[in-house]
Amino acid sequence: EDQVTQSPEALRLQEGESSSLNCSYTVSGLRGLFWYRQDPGKGPEFLFTLYSAGEEKEKERLKATLTKKESFLHITAPKPEDSATYLCAALYRDDKIIFGKGTRLHILP
Amino acid sequence: EPEVTQTPSHQVTQMGQEVILRCVPISNHLYFYWYRQILGQKVEFLVSFYNNEISEKSEIFDDQFSVERPDGSNFTLKIRSTKLEDSAMYFCASTRQLNQPQHFGDGTRLSIL
Numbered sequence: 001e002d003q004v005t006q007s008p009e010a011l012r013l014q015e016g017e018s019s020s021l022n023c024s025y026t027v028s029g030l031r032g033l034f035w036y037r038q039d040p041g042k043g044p045e046f047l048f049t050l051y052s053a054g055e056e057k058e059k060e061r062l063k064a065t066l067t068k069k070e071s072f073l074h075i076t077a078p079k080p081e082d083s084a085t086y087l088c089a090a091l092y093r094d095d096k097i098i099f100g101k102g103t104r105l106h107i108l109p
Numbered sequence: 110e111p112e113v114t115q116t117p118s119h120q121v122t123q124m125g126q127e128v129i130l131r132c133v134p135i136s137n138h139l140y141f142y143w144y145r146q147i148l149g150q151k152v153e154f155l156v157s158f159y160n161n162e163i164s165e166k167s168e169i170f171d172d173q174f175s176v177e178r179p180d181g182s183n184f185t186l187k188i189r190s191t192k193l194e195d196s197a198m199y200f201c202a203s204t205r206q207l208n209q210p211q212h213f214g215d216g217t218r219l220s221i222l
Contacts, residue, residue, distance in 0.1 A: 019163055031207075034211075036213075041215075041216075042215050043150065045213070046211075046212060061164075084203050087151075089152075093206065095140070095159075095164055096154070098212075099151050099154075100151065101150070
């Protein structure tokens with residue numbers, strides 16, 4: 001069964017405390033792995049696309065990496081404004097996309 | 110920066126009534142999508158639309174659902190006879206090319222009474 005699993009479900013960090021979020025995927029014919037940020041009451045906001053194992057993308061305090069089975073979103077020295085739900089989604093076959101349940105990240109000042 | 114816009118932001122409807130959710134995708138995008146997110150659950154794919162026809166649909170997208178691009182700018186989702194379990198946030202998304210990230214609107218919260 002095609003699926004995307006994110007862990008942990010929720011994470012509380014102190015401001016400046018770095019950590020990583022995990023996204024494991026089992027889909028046939030992965031075409032791309034997307035990371036999104038979702039704030040309460042808003043739609044997902046695009047962060048990164050990764051297409052092949054070994055690829056890395058960076059933006060400010062965030063870095064996304066991809067292997068053949070999972071992706072990580074590393075958060076370095078987070079700030080309270082980084083608090084949000086982080087979603088990963090796998091694009092596979094022709095145009096199918098499946099989302100994980102997300103990780104709710106809360107950064108304490 | 111161009112964005113996907115959705116209206117209304119909140120729709121309250123009696124069970125059994127028809128509802129139409131509206132979206133204006135980004136103007137030069139070619140692929141259009143509808144998703145739903147039940148409160149506290151994950152974003153679920155409903156349907157994708159390209160070249161004026163459905164290209165993929167999920168099991169959720171049954172005969173009660175339909176999509177339309179009535180003109181060059183709007184993309185609509187119709188639910189013919191709403192059920193209580195249709196209550197959710199509905200997101201529209203668009204992209205210019207397959208394999209490119211989809212850009213989402215802020216959603217319509219649909220409440221079925």
